[in-house]
Amino acid sequence: xxxxxxxxxxxxxxxxxxxxxxxxxxxxxxxxxxxxxxxxxxxxxxxxxxxxxxxxxxxxxxxxxxxxxxxxxxxxxxxxxxxxxxxxxxxxxxxxxxxxxxxxxx
Amino acid sequence: xxxxxxxxxxxxxxxxxxxxxxxxxxxxxxxxxxxxxxxxxxxxxxxxxxxxxxxxxxxxxxxxxxxxxxxxxxxxxxxxxxxxxxxxxxxxxxxxxxxxxxxxxxxxxxxxx
Amino acid sequence: xxxxxxxxxxxxxxxxxxxxxxxxxxxxxxxxxxxxxxxxxxxxxxxxxxxxxxxxxxxxxxxxxxxxxxxxxxxxxxxxxxxxxxxxxxxxxxxxxxxxxxxxxxxxxxxxxxxxxxxxxxxxxxxxxxxxxxxxxxxxxxxxxxxxxxxxxxxxxxxxxxxxxxxxxxxxxxxxxxxxxxxxxxxxxxxxxxxxxxxxxxxxxxxxxxxxxxxxxxxxxxxxxxxxxxxxxxxxxxxxxxxxxxxxxxx
Numbered sequence: 001x002x003x004x005x006x007x008x009x010x011x012x013x014x015x016x017x018x019x020x021x022x023x024x025x026x027x028x029x030x031x032x033x034x035x036x037x038x039x040x041x042x043x044x045x046x047x048x049x050x051x052x053x054x055x056x057x058x059x060x061x062x063x064x065x066x067x068x069x070x071x072x073x074x075x076x077x078x079x080x081x082x083x084x085x086x087x088x089x090x091x092x093x094x095x096x097x098x099x100x101x102x103x104x105x106x
Numbered sequence: 107x108x109x110x111x112x113x114x115x116x117x118x119x120x121x122x123x124x125x126x127x128x129x130x131x132x133x134x135x136x137x138x139x140x141x142x143x144x145x146x147x148x149x150x151x152x153x154x155x156x157x158x159x160x161x162x163x164x165x166x167x168x169x170x171x172x173x174x175x176x177x178x179x180x181x182x183x184x185x186x187x188x189x190x191x192x193x194x195x196x197x198x199x200x201x202x203x204x205x206x207x208x209x210x211x212x213x214x215x216x217x218x219x
Numbered sequence: 220x221x222x223x224x225x226x227x228x229x230x231x232x233x234x235x236x237x238x239x240x241x242x243x244x245x246x247x248x249x250x251x252x253x254x255x256x257x258x259x260x261x262x263x264x265x266x267x268x269x270x271x272x273x274x275x276x277x278x279x280x281x282x283x284x285x286x287x288x289x290x291x292x293x294x295x296x297x298x299x300x301x302x303x304x305x306x307x308x309x310x311x312x313x314x315x316x317x318x319x320x321x322x323x324x325x326x327x328x329x330x331x332x333x334x335x336x337x338x339x340x341x342x343x344x345x346x347x348x349x350x351x352x353x354x355x356x357x358x359x360x361x362x363x364x365x366x367x368x369x370x371x372x373x374x375x376x377x378x379x380x381x382x383x384x385x386x387x388x389x390x391x392x393x394x395x396x397x398x399x400x401x402x403x404x405x406x407x408x409x410x411x412x413x414x415x416x417x418x419x420x421x422x423x424x425x426x427x428x429x430x431x432x433x434x435x436x437x438x439x440x441x442x443x444x445x446x447x448x449x450x451x452x453x454x455x456x457x458x459x460x461x462x463x464x465x466x467x468x469x470x
Contacts, residue, residue: 015145019152022216036217039153047149051167054145059174062137065186066127095467140404156364200404206363207401210389214235214361219228 008057014050018043123188131186135175136197142171143201144208151212164205168198224359224388234360234391238351242398243405249343250410256335272437275301275308279440287452294449302441309441344399351395359384360391 022039029036038044146167150160175193179186183193279301286294301309356378363375367386376384378392389397 011145015148015152019148019212019216022152022154026217036154044153047153051145051149055142055167055171055174058138058141058145059171059178061141062134063130065131065134065179066124067185068123068125068128068131068187069185070122070124096463137408140408144404144408151364157366160364203401204404207397210361210363210397211235211239213364215231218224218362219226219231 002061004057004060007053008061011050011053011057014046014053018046018050021046127186128188132192132196135192136200138171138175139168139197139201140204142167143205147205147208148212150205151209151214152216154213154217155209156213160209164202168201224362224384226359230358230360234355234358235394238355238360238391238394239398241350242347242395242402245343245347246402246406247410249340250406253336276436276440279309279444283440283444283447286447287450290451291449294451298444302444307441309437309444311437348395351392355391355395358391359388360394361389363387363389 018039021043025040025043026036039047143164146164149167150163153163155163172194176183179193183190187193282294282297282301289297299307301307304310359379365387367375369386372382372386374396375386375389375393377396378390
């Protein structure tokens, strides 16, 4: 449960409250026999705020984007194989130029 | 340096993508879009949009969502996706059914009774 | 269409909301029941022959997907290894294929599995529909907030025969159908992406259960491997290698 979930729940609660307020407003209108044109100002503010919160939550909660480029930093294989006995260092890679920029990400 | 040079050479010939990560990214987009289509349906219903206005609202929300996704991808689409369409239209029409259902639901609860 | 219907708020509280909530809960329930039914069948160790054939299919698929990264000759020899008519891995003799199919149809386990899948889909659906029909028939339960042509009357006003009511009013039975199709998105959110209890998808899976026996998938994989166009993506690779080595020599 991160901050995104909290925001989403908060936004949902705001929307629910806005719905309830609008129902009440319509009931009042029915008594005073006025026509409904649009919800009152504070309800609209609640709606917009709830929408903004939920949008934030909807963008933050799903998994982070992962890079699709094979050469990016994130996709470098950093874990060592489980069995180190089979690692060889005496291979033709020694003859190739080593890349000084290459660093293991921790 | 040599590795980087070869890498550049290969990707100039044929784009090599990390397909698992691409699937995960697209899934993440679908998740965002579905959630937002439900939420925007509820908002449109409570607001009392009818007719064309609601669909315009949906498209508007989806456009803002695209913008948000763009920010989430830190403005470098090609690091995370293979094309712009992924961010702009992926999942927009899939969410339409959910939007209509929740729009109707919220509209009915609030307005017609 | 001019007149507006005035609906009782009790309809909202006792038809519209309960109906939707029950639909959601039934979807969740169905998911968990299907999961419970599925898990025991996975535990007995499967037939080694089936596993072997499945692995061969996966290997052939890998070859097909990564075909452009190996030279033409290498691809051709691998292709022959998989698809030749005498002892290729993917080649299944005709008689054996028929035998396998017959065996599959007579296998009680398979039929049982399919029954389970079927039941978990059809039983709750029938029950909910019967429940909706019994308790909620004949209500005007909802109104869609956008105009539609009269063509949709049959779809949206299933169960009330009033031609004077505006088309955008929805009967309770039709609201059930709308829920059935529209809640897919919600299910994919709360049950996880791949577990969306989508009926169409279920239908597909069922069809796949029929045609998805291993010999069939072997043959299908063979066909697709046969028609693939080999197009080597790295013809410049040797030049790259040469460059690197020359650079080395210069040092």
